[in-house]
């Protein structure tokens with residue numbers, strides 16, 4: 001985590017995942033993009049910055065506080081960055097609640113993704129320059145803060161001509177969507193994918209990346225008063241079909257499959273009955289990939305789906321993918337470049353977002369936990 005004074009590591013159930021990250025921080029006065037070419041110490045005004053800190057697990061709107069935290073000096077292999085924007089994702093909420101698979105030592109700074117601008121580089125930094133936009137390479141950096149000193153290796157650069165919100169929300173959900181569409185089934189143009197939570201950040205990225213590849217998406221969302229409006233929004237992004245959870249059990253599905261092939265891939269971010277219903281529509285031999293459990297219900301797989309349809313039931317965690325590929329930066333670079341290229345070509349946009357200033361963090365945290373919101377809270381620093 002990007003937390004001062006102590007080195008912080010993420011606890012998993014069995015091992016400490018991060019021995020040492022850029023845990024040393026410093027604050028500058030100059031917060032704009034007009035940084036000078038001099039790499040060291042220009043504009044330094046104080047030894048603190050602001051961060052959303054939690055000292056115990058619990059209700060995020062109760063346990064998170066905006067605090068001044070100290071910053072250390074920038075080491076030779078470090079960069080000093082100004083955070084620009086960082087979303088509030090379900091995993092951030094679960095980490096604060098203490099229910100996520102990996103947890104930082106406390107106290108910790110919230111937030112796992114976001115975009116920052118480099119404003120000072122250490123003397124031995126090779127891959128980054130002042131003015132670059134960067135995102136974290138791994139979970140657990142604690143992005144809800146105004147400034148941070150990070151190891152060069154903890155971040156990866158992005159083009160800074162893409163929209164701010166697209167950059168801030170690129171590192172988790174679009175990466176997850178791209179990997180799930182690429183790594184489990186050999187999907188070709190004309191093939192179909194079915195997904196629940198289709199209005200989630202992941203779901204919106206799945207719709208857009210699939211559409212860019214000519215893949216049909218059958219998008220399942222919960223019924224709501226503004227279903228038609230939301231459905232039209234997802235269709236404008238490239239969704240082939242948008243249906244309600246209830247429709248999965250109805251004869252209308254037969255009609256739908258007259259114009260759309262049976263899906264090779266099901267993406268499950270919900271669990272419970274919704275996941276079981278997705279399985280019902282998979283092609284023989286298809287895969288269901290579970291990446292989230294928003295309903296907090298287990299996935300039940302009918303015996304018949306295993307025996308007679310030989311479906312594969314798998315899981316995916318983008319954090320593990322990033323760690324598995326951390327020895328070779330090329331795979332992550334290629335994924336980020338592919339996503340940025342889609343953004344630059346207008347084929348991938350940020351999910352619907354609500355921008356909230358860092359000081360109004362409590363309303364952002366409360367809103368992030370509401371159902372049927374259909375908008376991601378993004379903290380603007």
Ligand SMILES: NC(=O)c1ccc[n+]([C@@H]2O[C@H](COP(=O)([O-])OP(=O)(O)OC[C@H]3O[C@@H](n4cnc5c(N)ncnc54)[C@H](OP(=O)(O)O)[C@@H]3O)[C@@H](O)[C@H]2O)c1
Pocket residue numbers: 089090091172173176197198199200201202203221222269270290291292293294295296316317318319351370371372373374376
């Ligand atoms: N495995 C990975 O690598 C990975 C990566 C990224 C995200 N995730 C997980 O994916 C899930 C979605 O993340 P996100 O950032 O895309 O979410 P998000 O943008 O915050 O959207 C949340 C989604 O969950 C749905 N939802 C909430 N409560 C629900 C419930 N009780 N039953 C059914 N649906 C419910 C919402 O639908 P309504 O509009 O109907 O409320 C919405 O579609 C989370 O579980 C997250 O932790 C996993």
